Amino acid sequence: MSGHNANRNGFAERMWSTTAMARQFGVHERDARNRVNLGQLVPTSRTASGRARWRRADFAAQIAPHASHIPRAVAHPSGVTVWSGLTQVVAQPGRAIEVSARAVTLMLLPEEARQLTAILPAAIATADAQDPDCTCRELTSPAGTTIVPVPSCPVHQGATP
Numbered sequence: 001m002s003g004h005n006a007n008r009n010g011f012a013e014r015m016w017s018t019t020a021m022a023r024q025f026g027v028h029e030r031d032a033r034n035r036v037n038l039g040q041l042v043p044t045s046r047t048a049s050g051r052a053r054w055r056r057a058d059f060a061a062q063i064a065p066h067a068s069h070i071p072r073a074v075a076h077p078s079g080v081t082v083w084s085g086l087t088q089v090v091a092q093p094g095r096a097i098e099v100s101a102r103a104v105t106l107m108l109l110p111e112e113a114r115q116l117t118a119i120l121p122a123a124i125a126t127a128d129a130q131d132p133d134c135t136c137r138e139l140t141s142p143a144g145t146t147i148v149p150v151p152s153c154p155v156h157q158g159a160t161p
Helices: 018-025 031-036 057-062 110-128
Strands: 002-006 010-017 050-055 073-076 079-086 087-091 098-101 106-107 137-141 144-148
Touching: 018 031, 018 050, 018 057, 031 087, 050 057, 050 079, 057 087, 106 110
Parallel strands: none
Antiparallel strands: 002 010, 010 050, 073 079, 079 087, 087 098, 098 106, 137 144
8 A cells, every 4th residue: 555765865765555545635546547538637756567556646736726725724634734824734643744845854853853843933024024125015905915026125135026
């Protein structure tokens, strides 16, 4: 059902079958397999026998436009998997917490996750703040803040930040 492949950093990364991914994402197994066969979903890799294998992030990115719903959380006997958009968090008793987003996975011990949770709000506020030397205009909407470039800006020089 699952196996391992080396990721970009040379570490073992879990690979999943189409059936396993369909179950985790609440998609009909037959629909997922048909989309793979039609080329609408392209697996991360294939086994020597031709079976599709997936990283969670790769499956999530491709199935989201086709799925009528992506579950917010799925409880498993061995732990819980939570999605928010294409970000996934997997927690299992006695194991590191796995956080995946945009094909990058972080493995965090519970204490590291607690520390990260404590400092993230300040980091987000800093990242969202406009550079003090920037003279571009900020437009705020319900979707968020957008910086509109100004050609005379010493930071962006008219380029989109």
